[in-house]
Amino acid sequence: MTRPAGQEPHIELEGLRFQRDGRPIFEDVSLSIPRGKVTAIMGPSGTGKTTLLRLVTGQLLPERGSIRVDGQEVTGIGREALYRLRKRIGFLFQHGALLTDLDVYENVAFPLREHTQLPDCLIHHLVMTKLQSVGLRGAARLMPSQLSGGMARRVGLARAVVMDPELVLYDEPFAGLDPISMGVIVRLIREINEALGLTSVIVSHDIEEVSQVADWAWIIADGRIIAGGTPEELRGEESPWVRQFMHRLSDGPVPFHFPARDYPEDLREVPR
Amino acid sequence: MRAMFRDLGEALREFVETLGAMTRFLGRLLWETPAALMRFGLVWYQLHRIGAHSLLIIGISAVFVGMVLALQGYHILNQFGATESLGVMVAMTLVRELGPVLTAVLFAGRAGTSLASEIGLMRATDQLSGMEMMAVDPVKRVIMPRFLAGVIAVPLLAAIFSALGIFGGYVVGVGLLGVDAGPFWSQMNAAVDVRTDVMSGVWKSIAFGITASLVAVYEGYNAPPTAEGVSRATTRAIVITAVAVLAINLLITAIIVGEG
Numbered sequence: 001m002t003r004p005a006g007q008e009p010h011i012e013l014e015g016l017r018f019q020r021d022g023r024p025i026f027e028d029v030s031l032s033i034p035r036g037k038v039t040a041i042m043g044p045s046g047t048g049k050t051t052l053l054r055l056v057t058g059q060l061l062p063e064r065g066s067i068r069v070d071g072q073e074v075t076g077i078g079r080e081a082l083y084r085l086r087k088r089i090g091f092l093f094q095h096g097a098l099l100t101d102l103d104v105y106e107n108v109a110f111p112l113r114e115h116t117q118l119p120d121c122l123i124h125h126l127v128m129t130k131l132q133s134v135g136l137r138g139a140a141r142l143m144p145s146q147l148s149g150g151m152a153r154r155v156g157l158a159r160a161v162v163m164d165p166e167l168v169l170y171d172e173p174f175a176g177l178d179p180i181s182m183g184v185i186v187r188l189i190r191e192i193n194e195a196l197g198l199t200s201v202i203v204s205h206d207i208e209e210v211s212q213v214a215d216w217a218w219i220i221a222d223g224r225i226i227a228g229g230t231p232e233e234l235r236g237e238e239s240p241w242v243r244q245f246m247h248r249l250s251d252g253p254v255p256f257h258f259p260a261r262d263y264p265e266d267l268r269e270v271p272r
Numbered sequence: 273m274r275a276m277f278r279d280l281g282e283a284l285r286e287f288v289e290t291l292g293a294m295t296r297f298l299g300r301l302l303w304e305t306p307a308a309l310m311r312f313g314l315v316w317y318q319l320h321r322i323g324a325h326s327l328l329i330i331g332i333s334a335v336f337v338g339m340v341l342a343l344q345g346y347h348i349l350n351q352f353g354a355t356e357s358l359g360v361m362v363a364m365t366l367v368r369e370l371g372p373v374l375t376a377v378l379f380a381g382r383a384g385t386s387l388a389s390e391i392g393l394m395r396a397t398d399q400l401s402g403m404e405m406m407a408v409d410p411v412k413r414v415i416m417p418r419f420l421a422g423v424i425a426v427p428l429l430a431a432i433f434s435a436l437g438i439f440g441g442y443v444v445g446v447g448l449l450g451v452d453a454g455p456f457w458s459q460m461n462a463a464v465d466v467r468t469d470v471m472s473g474v475w476k477s478i479a480f481g482i483t484a485s486l487v488a489v490y491e492g493y494n495a496p497p498t499a500e501g502v503s504r505a506t507t508r509a510i511v512i513t514a515v516a517v518l519a520i521n522l523l524i525t526a527i528i529v530g531e532g
Contacts, residue, residue: 057405083407097402100394111406114413159406 007034009068010167010199011056016065018048018055025051027223029065038193038200040210040231043220044245049203050094052220053169056201057089058082070166087115090160090168090198094175096152098144098159104131105140108159115163130158133195134188150181154188161192167199168192174206182206186213207246211235219245221253297490298482300411301419308416315424318417322383323425327432329382330375334366334433337374338440341365345441346449355445356455360463362441363434367464367473371434372426373521376480379426380513384488387418388509391492392502400493415489422485423478430477472528479520484513 011033018026025048033039041049054060056067058074067074072085098107108127112118118126131137134154144152153173160168170189174182190213193200204210210217211231219227219234219242227234227242235246244252260266308315345361391414394400400410438460445451464470488509495505 086407091405093398097398
Protein backbone atom coordinates (compact mmCIF):
# COMPACT_ATOMS: atom_id res chain seq x y z
CA MET A 1 0.00 0.00 0.00
CA THR A 2 1.62 3.28 -1.11
CA ARG A 3 -1.35 5.61 -1.39
CA PRO A 4 -4.47 6.44 0.62
CA ALA A 5 -7.32 5.50 -1.73
CA GLY A 6 -9.05 8.24 -3.70
CA GLN A 7 -6.87 11.12 -2.46
CA GLU A 8 -5.02 13.59 -4.65
CA PRO A 9 -1.35 13.43 -3.65
CA HIS A 10 0.56 16.52 -2.53
CA ILE A 11 3.84 14.66 -2.04
CA GLU A 12 4.85 11.48 -3.86
CA LEU A 13 7.93 9.38 -3.21
CA GLU A 14 8.85 6.56 -5.58
CA GLY A 15 11.58 3.96 -5.24
CA LEU A 16 13.55 6.16 -2.85
CA ARG A 17 16.98 4.93 -1.83
CA PHE A 18 19.23 6.86 0.51
CA GLN A 19 22.29 5.92 2.52
CA ARG A 20 24.48 7.76 5.00
CA ASP A 21 28.11 6.83 5.72
CA GLY A 22 27.59 3.59 3.79
CA ARG A 23 24.60 2.64 5.97
CA PRO A 24 21.33 2.32 4.05
CA ILE A 25 18.58 4.47 5.60
CA PHE A 26 15.93 3.86 2.92
CA GLU A 27 16.00 0.88 0.59
CA ASP A 28 12.99 1.30 -1.66
CA VAL A 29 10.50 3.70 -0.17
CA SER A 30 7.38 4.70 -2.07
CA LEU A 31 4.56 6.63 -0.47
CA SER A 32 2.05 9.33 -1.08
CA ILE A 33 0.88 12.21 1.12
CA PRO A 34 -2.71 13.30 0.39
CA ARG A 35 -3.49 16.97 -0.20
CA GLY A 36 -5.36 18.86 2.51
CA LYS A 37 -4.97 16.12 5.13
CA VAL A 38 -2.82 15.57 8.20
CA THR A 39 -0.48 12.66 7.52
CA ALA A 40 1.87 11.18 10.08
CA ILE A 41 5.12 9.38 9.41
CA MET A 42 5.88 7.19 12.39
CA GLY A 43 8.54 4.73 13.35
CA PRO A 44 11.09 3.94 16.03
CA SER A 45 13.96 6.39 16.66
CA GLY A 46 16.75 6.20 14.14
CA THR A 47 14.63 4.93 11.27
CA GLY A 48 15.13 8.09 9.22
CA LYS A 49 11.86 9.94 9.74
CA THR A 50 13.54 13.34 9.95
CA THR A 51 15.82 12.35 7.07
CA LEU A 52 12.68 11.77 5.02
CA LEU A 53 11.54 15.35 5.68
CA ARG A 54 14.97 16.64 4.72
CA LEU A 55 14.79 14.67 1.48
CA VAL A 56 11.33 16.07 0.72
CA THR A 57 12.60 19.63 1.21
CA GLY A 58 15.73 19.10 -0.86
CA GLN A 59 18.15 19.45 2.07
CA LEU A 60 19.44 15.99 1.23
CA LEU A 61 19.71 14.22 -2.12
CA PRO A 62 18.59 10.62 -2.55
CA GLU A 63 20.82 8.09 -4.24
CA ARG A 64 17.95 6.90 -6.38
CA GLY A 65 14.25 7.47 -6.78
CA SER A 66 11.89 10.33 -7.27
CA ILE A 67 10.41 12.94 -4.89
CA ARG A 68 7.59 15.12 -6.22
CA VAL A 69 6.04 17.96 -4.25
CA ASP A 70 2.95 19.45 -5.81
CA GLY A 71 3.91 17.66 -9.04
CA GLN A 72 7.38 19.24 -9.07
CA GLU A 73 10.42 16.96 -8.98
CA VAL A 74 12.66 17.94 -6.04
CA THR A 75 15.74 15.81 -6.80
CA GLY A 76 18.27 17.63 -8.94
CA ILE A 77 16.29 20.87 -8.83
CA GLY A 78 18.31 24.13 -9.01
CA ARG A 79 18.85 26.32 -5.96
CA GLU A 80 16.53 29.10 -7.07
CA ALA A 81 13.72 26.70 -7.97
CA LEU A 82 14.23 24.94 -4.65
CA TYR A 83 13.96 28.24 -2.78
CA ARG A 84 10.78 29.09 -4.74
CA LEU A 85 9.35 25.74 -3.70
CA ARG A 86 10.37 26.24 -0.05
CA LYS A 87 8.52 29.55 0.09
CA ARG A 88 5.36 27.44 -0.28
CA ILE A 89 6.41 25.09 2.53
CA GLY A 90 6.38 25.74 6.27
CA PHE A 91 8.75 23.70 8.42
CA LEU A 92 8.55 23.32 12.18
CA PHE A 93 11.82 22.10 13.63
CA GLN A 94 11.96 19.83 16.66
CA HIS A 95 13.01 22.65 19.00
CA GLY A 96 11.55 25.52 17.00
CA ALA A 97 14.94 26.67 15.57
CA LEU A 98 14.13 30.26 16.51
CA LEU A 99 16.76 32.87 15.72
CA THR A 100 18.20 33.59 19.13
CA ASP A 101 19.21 37.19 18.40
CA LEU A 102 15.64 38.19 17.45
CA ASP A 103 12.62 38.46 19.71
CA VAL A 104 9.41 36.47 19.16
CA TYR A 105 7.85 39.20 17.02
CA GLU A 106 10.87 39.54 14.76
CA ASN A 107 11.22 35.76 14.46
CA VAL A 108 7.68 35.52 13.09
CA ALA A 109 8.22 38.58 10.90
CA PHE A 110 11.52 37.21 9.56
CA PRO A 111 10.21 35.43 6.42
CA LEU A 112 7.99 38.42 5.59
CA ARG A 113 10.86 40.86 5.90
CA GLU A 114 13.14 38.64 3.80
CA HIS A 115 10.72 37.81 1.00
CA THR A 116 8.25 40.67 0.76
CA GLN A 117 8.25 44.45 0.53
CA LEU A 118 5.17 44.75 2.73
CA PRO A 119 4.85 47.94 4.80
CA ASP A 120 5.50 47.66 8.54
CA CYS A 121 1.82 48.12 9.43
CA LEU A 122 0.84 45.10 7.32
CA ILE A 123 3.71 42.99 8.69
CA HIS A 124 2.58 43.97 12.19
CA HIS A 125 -0.96 42.89 11.38
CA LEU A 126 0.15 39.52 9.96
CA VAL A 127 2.55 38.79 12.81
CA MET A 128 0.01 39.66 15.49
CA THR A 129 -2.67 37.54 13.79
CA LYS A 130 -0.39 34.51 13.70
CA LEU A 131 0.78 35.04 17.28
CA GLN A 132 -2.83 35.38 18.38
CA SER A 133 -3.65 32.07 16.66
CA VAL A 134 -0.96 30.27 18.67
CA GLY A 135 -1.91 32.14 21.85
CA LEU A 136 1.36 34.07 22.20
CA ARG A 137 0.45 37.63 21.23
CA GLY A 138 1.39 38.64 24.77
CA ALA A 139 4.87 37.14 24.36
CA ALA A 140 5.71 39.14 21.23
CA ARG A 141 8.61 41.00 22.83
CA LEU A 142 10.15 38.07 24.69
CA MET A 143 13.47 36.65 23.53
CA PRO A 144 13.69 32.94 22.60
CA SER A 145 15.76 32.27 25.74
CA GLN A 146 12.78 33.40 27.84
CA LEU A 147 10.41 30.85 26.31
CA SER A 148 9.58 27.33 27.45
CA GLY A 149 10.00 24.43 24.99
CA GLY A 150 6.28 24.41 24.21
CA MET A 151 6.15 28.18 23.69
CA ALA A 152 9.19 28.06 21.40
CA ARG A 153 7.46 25.45 19.29
CA ARG A 154 4.29 27.54 19.09
CA VAL A 155 6.33 30.54 17.93
CA GLY A 156 8.02 28.22 15.40
CA LEU A 157 4.55 27.20 14.24
CA ALA A 158 3.43 30.82 13.86
CA ARG A 159 6.58 31.50 11.82
CA ALA A 160 6.03 28.37 9.71
CA VAL A 161 2.58 29.54 8.61
CA VAL A 162 3.16 33.30 8.38
CA MET A 163 3.79 33.11 4.63
CA ASP A 164 0.53 31.15 4.18
CA PRO A 165 2.19 27.96 2.86
CA GLU A 166 0.34 25.12 1.13
CA LEU A 167 2.26 22.48 3.02
CA VAL A 168 3.57 22.36 6.60
CA LEU A 169 6.10 19.79 7.77
CA TYR A 170 6.40 19.08 11.49
CA ASP A 171 9.56 17.42 12.78
CA GLU A 172 8.79 15.69 16.12
CA PRO A 173 6.41 18.43 17.26
CA PHE A 174 5.52 16.62 20.52
CA ALA A 175 9.00 15.53 21.64
CA GLY A 176 9.93 16.59 25.18
CA LEU A 177 6.73 18.54 25.89
CA ASP A 178 4.61 18.43 29.03
CA PRO A 179 1.04 17.08 28.57
CA ILE A 180 -0.55 20.54 28.48
CA SER A 181 1.84 21.85 25.81
CA MET A 182 1.37 18.61 23.90
CA GLY A 183 -2.42 19.09 23.94
CA VAL A 184 -1.98 22.68 22.74
CA ILE A 185 0.24 21.63 19.83
CA VAL A 186 -2.16 18.83 18.84
CA ARG A 187 -5.05 21.30 18.80
CA LEU A 188 -3.08 23.91 16.88
CA ILE A 189 -1.95 21.47 14.19
CA ARG A 190 -5.52 20.37 13.61
CA GLU A 191 -6.98 23.90 13.71
CA ILE A 192 -4.35 25.45 11.48
CA ASN A 193 -4.67 22.60 9.00
CA GLU A 194 -8.40 23.10 8.73
CA ALA A 195 -8.46 26.90 8.88
CA LEU A 196 -5.81 27.37 6.20
CA GLY A 197 -6.63 24.28 4.11
CA LEU A 198 -3.07 23.01 4.37
CA THR A 199 -1.44 19.68 3.82
CA SER A 200 0.33 18.72 7.04
CA VAL A 201 3.00 16.08 7.51
CA ILE A 202 3.98 15.09 11.05
CA VAL A 203 7.05 13.07 11.79
CA SER A 204 6.67 11.58 15.23
CA HIS A 205 6.78 8.47 17.38
CA ASP A 206 4.15 9.74 19.85
CA ILE A 207 1.34 7.31 19.03
CA GLU A 208 -1.35 8.86 21.23
CA GLU A 209 -0.94 12.41 19.93
CA VAL A 210 -0.60 11.29 16.32
CA SER A 211 -3.77 9.20 16.67
CA GLN A 212 -5.65 12.31 17.80
CA VAL A 213 -4.55 14.52 14.95
CA ALA A 214 -3.65 12.41 11.88
CA ASP A 215 -6.01 11.36 9.09
CA TRP A 216 -3.48 8.88 7.78
CA ALA A 217 -0.21 7.40 9.03
CA TRP A 218 2.74 5.61 7.51
CA ILE A 219 5.04 3.45 9.62
CA ILE A 220 8.71 3.23 8.64
CA ALA A 221 11.10 0.60 9.96
CA ASP A 222 14.21 -1.06 8.68
CA GLY A 223 14.46 1.34 5.72
CA ARG A 224 11.03 0.43 4.34
CA ILE A 225 7.39 1.40 4.67
CA ILE A 226 5.91 -1.43 6.68
CA ALA A 227 2.33 -0.21 7.00
CA GLY A 228 -0.05 2.59 6.15
CA GLY A 229 -3.58 3.39 7.18
CA THR A 230 -5.70 5.44 9.53
CA PRO A 231 -4.47 5.32 13.13
CA GLU A 232 -7.42 3.02 14.01
CA GLU A 233 -6.54 0.64 11.20
CA LEU A 234 -2.93 0.53 12.31
CA ARG A 235 -3.92 -0.35 15.88
CA GLY A 236 -5.68 -3.45 14.55
CA GLU A 237 -2.78 -4.43 12.27
CA GLU A 238 -1.45 -7.96 12.86
CA SER A 239 2.08 -7.52 11.46
CA PRO A 240 4.66 -8.06 14.27
CA TRP A 241 6.48 -4.82 13.33
CA VAL A 242 3.30 -2.73 13.56
CA ARG A 243 2.10 -4.53 16.69
CA GLN A 244 5.40 -3.88 18.47
CA PHE A 245 5.35 -0.19 17.57
CA MET A 246 1.65 0.58 18.07
CA HIS A 247 1.41 -1.40 21.33
CA ARG A 248 4.78 -0.23 22.69
CA LEU A 249 6.30 -3.69 23.14
CA SER A 250 9.90 -3.51 24.29
CA ASP A 251 11.02 -6.55 22.30
CA GLY A 252 10.06 -7.88 18.92
CA PRO A 253 11.32 -7.41 15.35
CA VAL A 254 13.04 -4.23 16.63
CA PRO A 255 15.26 -5.89 19.27
CA PHE A 256 15.78 -4.43 22.74
CA HIS A 257 19.52 -5.17 22.53
CA PHE A 258 21.84 -3.46 20.11
CA PRO A 259 23.72 -6.21 18.19
CA ALA A 260 26.65 -7.40 20.33
CA ARG A 261 28.87 -10.42 20.85
CA ASP A 262 28.39 -13.09 23.47
CA TYR A 263 27.41 -11.59 26.87
CA PRO A 264 29.57 -13.79 29.22
CA GLU A 265 32.53 -13.28 26.89
CA ASP A 266 32.11 -9.48 27.15
CA LEU A 267 31.90 -9.70 30.95
CA ARG A 268 35.14 -11.71 31.18
CA GLU A 269 37.17 -9.35 29.02
CA VAL A 270 38.33 -6.29 30.98
CA PRO A 271 39.34 -3.47 28.62
CA ARG A 272 42.94 -2.30 29.11
CA MET B 273 59.55 6.77 11.36
CA ARG B 274 57.15 5.67 8.64
CA ALA B 275 54.23 6.55 10.91
CA MET B 276 55.70 10.00 11.46
CA PHE B 277 55.94 10.66 7.71
CA ARG B 278 52.43 9.31 7.25
CA ASP B 279 51.09 11.66 9.94
CA LEU B 280 53.03 14.54 8.41
CA GLY B 281 51.62 13.75 4.98
CA GLU B 282 48.12 13.53 6.43
CA ALA B 283 48.53 16.90 8.18
CA LEU B 284 49.84 18.46 4.96
CA ARG B 285 46.93 17.06 2.95
CA GLU B 286 44.48 18.39 5.52
CA PHE B 287 46.16 21.82 5.46
CA VAL B 288 45.99 22.03 1.65
CA GLU B 289 42.37 20.86 1.70
CA THR B 290 41.38 23.48 4.29
CA LEU B 291 43.25 26.19 2.40
CA GLY B 292 41.45 25.21 -0.81
CA ALA B 293 38.05 25.13 0.87
CA MET B 294 38.71 28.51 2.53
CA THR B 295 39.75 30.03 -0.78
CA ARG B 296 36.56 28.74 -2.42
CA PHE B 297 34.55 30.15 0.48
CA LEU B 298 36.32 33.52 0.12
CA GLY B 299 35.47 33.49 -3.60
CA ARG B 300 31.80 32.97 -2.73
CA LEU B 301 31.90 35.80 -0.16
CA LEU B 302 33.54 38.21 -2.62
CA TRP B 303 30.92 37.27 -5.22
CA GLU B 304 28.15 38.07 -2.74
CA THR B 305 29.75 41.34 -1.56
CA PRO B 306 27.93 43.80 -3.90
CA ALA B 307 24.51 42.38 -2.95
CA ALA B 308 25.43 42.38 0.77
CA LEU B 309 26.47 46.03 0.59
CA MET B 310 22.98 46.84 -0.71
CA ARG B 311 21.65 45.74 2.71
CA PHE B 312 24.10 47.87 4.63
CA GLY B 313 21.85 48.00 7.66
CA LEU B 314 22.79 44.40 8.49
CA VAL B 315 26.52 45.19 8.07
CA TRP B 316 26.14 48.32 10.20
CA TYR B 317 24.52 46.34 13.02
CA GLN B 318 27.36 43.80 12.98
CA LEU B 319 29.94 46.57 12.73
CA HIS B 320 28.58 47.91 15.98
CA ARG B 321 28.45 44.45 17.59
CA ILE B 322 31.91 43.25 16.68
CA GLY B 323 33.76 46.48 15.90
CA ALA B 324 32.56 48.90 18.55
CA HIS B 325 32.61 46.23 21.23
CA SER B 326 36.28 45.49 20.44
CA LEU B 327 37.22 49.13 21.02
CA LEU B 328 37.87 48.83 24.73
CA ILE B 329 40.30 45.90 24.56
CA ILE B 330 42.00 47.43 21.51
CA GLY B 331 42.30 50.81 23.20
CA ILE B 332 43.67 49.54 26.51
CA SER B 333 46.12 47.20 24.81
CA ALA B 334 47.29 49.96 22.49
CA VAL B 335 48.09 52.35 25.34
CA PHE B 336 50.08 49.65 27.19
CA VAL B 337 51.96 48.60 24.05
CA GLY B 338 52.82 52.24 23.29
CA MET B 339 54.06 52.72 26.87
CA VAL B 340 56.27 49.63 26.75
CA LEU B 341 57.66 50.65 23.37
CA ALA B 342 58.56 54.07 24.76
CA LEU B 343 60.19 52.56 27.86
CA GLN B 344 62.28 50.04 25.93
CA GLY B 345 63.03 52.50 23.13
CA TYR B 346 64.16 55.22 25.48
CA HIS B 347 66.81 52.99 27.09
CA ILE B 348 68.14 51.84 23.73
CA LEU B 349 68.12 55.30 22.13
CA ASN B 350 69.66 56.84 25.27
CA GLN B 351 72.83 54.80 24.66
CA PHE B 352 73.26 56.64 21.37
CA GLY B 353 72.09 60.01 22.65
CA ALA B 354 69.13 59.92 20.31
CA THR B 355 66.20 60.00 22.71
CA GLU B 356 64.49 62.77 20.68
CA SER B 357 63.91 60.09 17.99
CA LEU B 358 61.66 58.20 20.42
CA GLY B 359 58.50 59.48 18.72
CA VAL B 360 59.70 58.21 15.34
CA MET B 361 60.53 54.80 16.75
CA VAL B 362 57.20 54.39 18.53
CA ALA B 363 55.17 55.66 15.56
CA MET B 364 57.03 53.60 12.95
CA THR B 365 56.78 50.41 14.99
CA LEU B 366 53.09 50.90 15.61
CA VAL B 367 51.99 52.12 12.19
CA ARG B 368 54.01 49.64 10.15
CA GLU B 369 54.00 46.51 12.30
CA LEU B 370 52.46 46.28 15.73
CA GLY B 371 49.28 48.25 15.05
CA PRO B 372 47.92 46.02 12.27
CA VAL B 373 49.31 42.74 13.67
CA LEU B 374 48.20 43.15 17.29
CA THR B 375 44.84 44.59 16.26
CA ALA B 376 44.18 41.56 14.07
CA VAL B 377 45.21 39.11 16.81
CA LEU B 378 43.17 40.94 19.48
CA PHE B 379 40.23 41.20 17.09
CA ALA B 380 40.45 37.45 16.46
CA GLY B 381 40.48 36.85 20.22
CA ARG B 382 37.61 39.22 21.00
CA ALA B 383 35.36 39.12 17.92
CA GLY B 384 36.63 36.19 15.79
CA THR B 385 36.04 33.61 18.50
CA SER B 386 32.64 35.07 19.25
CA LEU B 387 31.70 34.97 15.55
CA ALA B 388 32.88 31.38 15.14
CA SER B 389 31.04 30.14 18.21
CA GLU B 390 27.89 32.13 17.39
CA ILE B 391 27.69 30.77 13.85
CA GLY B 392 28.65 27.26 15.01
CA LEU B 393 25.88 27.34 17.61
CA MET B 394 23.42 28.62 15.02
CA ARG B 395 24.29 25.55 12.96
CA ALA B 396 24.02 23.23 16.00
CA THR B 397 20.61 24.63 16.99
CA ASP B 398 19.18 24.34 13.45
CA GLN B 399 18.97 28.11 13.02
CA LEU B 400 20.89 27.95 9.74
CA SER B 401 18.80 24.99 8.52
CA GLY B 402 15.72 26.96 9.59
CA MET B 403 16.79 29.83 7.35
CA GLU B 404 17.44 27.42 4.48
CA MET B 405 13.92 26.07 4.97
CA MET B 406 12.53 29.61 4.86
CA ALA B 407 14.31 30.01 1.51
CA VAL B 408 16.79 32.44 3.06
CA ASP B 409 20.43 31.83 2.17
CA PRO B 410 22.41 31.83 5.47
CA VAL B 411 25.57 32.87 3.64
CA LYS B 412 23.85 36.06 2.48
CA ARG B 413 21.89 36.73 5.68
CA VAL B 414 24.29 35.60 8.43
CA ILE B 415 27.81 35.21 7.04
CA MET B 416 28.14 38.20 4.69
CA PRO B 417 27.20 40.98 7.16
CA ARG B 418 29.60 39.55 9.76
CA PHE B 419 32.41 39.08 7.24
CA LEU B 420 32.09 42.59 5.81
CA ALA B 421 31.81 44.13 9.28
CA GLY B 422 35.08 42.42 10.23
CA VAL B 423 36.80 43.56 7.03
CA ILE B 424 35.72 47.16 7.68
CA ALA B 425 36.37 47.07 11.44
CA VAL B 426 39.99 45.83 11.50
CA PRO B 427 41.59 48.72 9.52
CA LEU B 428 39.62 51.24 11.61
CA LEU B 429 40.62 49.52 14.85
CA ALA B 430 44.24 49.32 13.65
CA ALA B 431 44.24 53.09 13.07
CA ILE B 432 42.83 53.64 16.55
CA PHE B 433 45.41 51.20 17.97
CA SER B 434 48.29 53.10 16.39
CA ALA B 435 46.93 56.49 17.50
CA LEU B 436 46.39 55.37 21.10
CA GLY B 437 49.74 53.55 21.12
CA ILE B 438 51.49 56.76 20.12
CA PHE B 439 49.59 58.53 22.88
CA GLY B 440 50.82 55.87 25.36
CA GLY B 441 54.36 56.35 24.09
CA TYR B 442 53.99 60.13 24.53
CA VAL B 443 52.77 59.76 28.11
CA VAL B 444 55.78 57.62 29.09
CA GLY B 445 58.40 59.27 26.85
CA VAL B 446 57.50 62.93 27.38
CA GLY B 447 55.51 62.75 30.60
CA LEU B 448 57.63 60.32 32.65
CA LEU B 449 61.08 60.10 31.01
CA GLY B 450 61.45 63.78 30.18
CA VAL B 451 61.91 63.61 26.39
CA ASP B 452 61.25 66.98 24.80
CA ALA B 453 57.76 67.11 23.29
CA GLY B 454 58.91 69.26 20.32
CA PRO B 455 61.33 66.75 18.73
CA PHE B 456 59.04 63.88 19.76
CA TRP B 457 56.29 65.19 17.46
CA SER B 458 58.33 67.04 14.84
CA GLN B 459 60.69 64.14 14.10
CA MET B 460 57.71 61.80 13.93
CA ASN B 461 55.99 64.20 11.57
CA ALA B 462 59.02 64.42 9.34
CA ALA B 463 59.94 60.74 9.30
CA VAL B 464 56.62 58.95 8.98
CA ASP B 465 55.62 58.97 5.34
CA VAL B 466 51.94 58.56 4.50
CA ARG B 467 52.50 56.90 1.12
CA THR B 468 54.92 54.26 2.35
CA ASP B 469 54.66 53.84 6.13
CA VAL B 470 51.00 54.58 6.76
CA MET B 471 49.81 52.89 3.59
CA SER B 472 51.87 49.81 4.42
CA GLY B 473 49.95 49.60 7.69
CA VAL B 474 46.65 50.21 5.91
CA TRP B 475 47.24 47.45 3.35
CA LYS B 476 48.31 45.09 6.08
CA SER B 477 45.27 45.80 8.22
CA ILE B 478 42.95 45.26 5.23
CA ALA B 479 44.64 41.91 4.52
CA PHE B 480 44.44 40.95 8.21
CA GLY B 481 40.80 42.05 8.40
CA ILE B 482 39.94 39.76 5.50
CA THR B 483 41.97 36.92 7.05
CA ALA B 484 40.56 37.20 10.59
CA SER B 485 36.97 37.56 9.40
CA LEU B 486 37.25 34.80 6.80
CA VAL B 487 38.75 32.32 9.28
CA ALA B 488 36.11 33.12 11.92
CA VAL B 489 33.07 32.79 9.65
CA TYR B 490 34.50 29.78 7.79
CA GLU B 491 35.26 27.88 10.99
CA GLY B 492 31.86 28.71 12.48
CA TYR B 493 29.95 27.86 9.32
CA ASN B 494 31.71 24.52 8.91
CA ALA B 495 31.76 23.53 12.58
CA PRO B 496 30.33 20.09 13.30
CA PRO B 497 27.00 20.64 15.11
CA THR B 498 28.25 19.35 18.48
CA ALA B 499 29.63 20.94 21.65
CA GLU B 500 33.11 19.69 20.76
CA GLY B 501 32.73 20.89 17.17
CA VAL B 502 31.84 24.43 18.23
CA SER B 503 34.61 24.48 20.81
CA ARG B 504 37.18 23.36 18.22
CA ALA B 505 35.93 25.95 15.73
CA THR B 506 36.32 28.69 18.34
CA THR B 507 39.88 27.63 19.14
CA ARG B 508 40.79 27.27 15.47
CA ALA B 509 39.44 30.76 14.75
CA ILE B 510 42.07 32.38 16.99
CA VAL B 511 44.94 29.93 16.38
CA ILE B 512 44.70 29.93 12.58
CA THR B 513 44.22 33.71 12.46
CA ALA B 514 47.24 34.37 14.70
CA VAL B 515 49.54 32.15 12.63
CA ALA B 516 48.13 33.36 9.30
CA VAL B 517 48.44 37.02 10.29
CA LEU B 518 52.09 36.59 11.31
CA ALA B 519 52.88 34.73 8.08
CA ILE B 520 51.06 37.26 5.88
CA ASN B 521 52.78 40.08 7.77
CA LEU B 522 56.17 38.61 6.90
CA LEU B 523 55.11 38.26 3.27
CA ILE B 524 53.83 41.83 2.94
CA THR B 525 56.82 43.26 4.82
CA ALA B 526 59.18 41.33 2.54
CA ILE B 527 57.39 42.71 -0.52
CA ILE B 528 57.44 46.28 0.80
CA VAL B 529 61.07 46.12 1.93
CA GLY B 530 61.97 44.50 -1.38
CA GLU B 531 60.32 47.37 -3.25
CA GLY B 532 61.96 49.93 -1.01
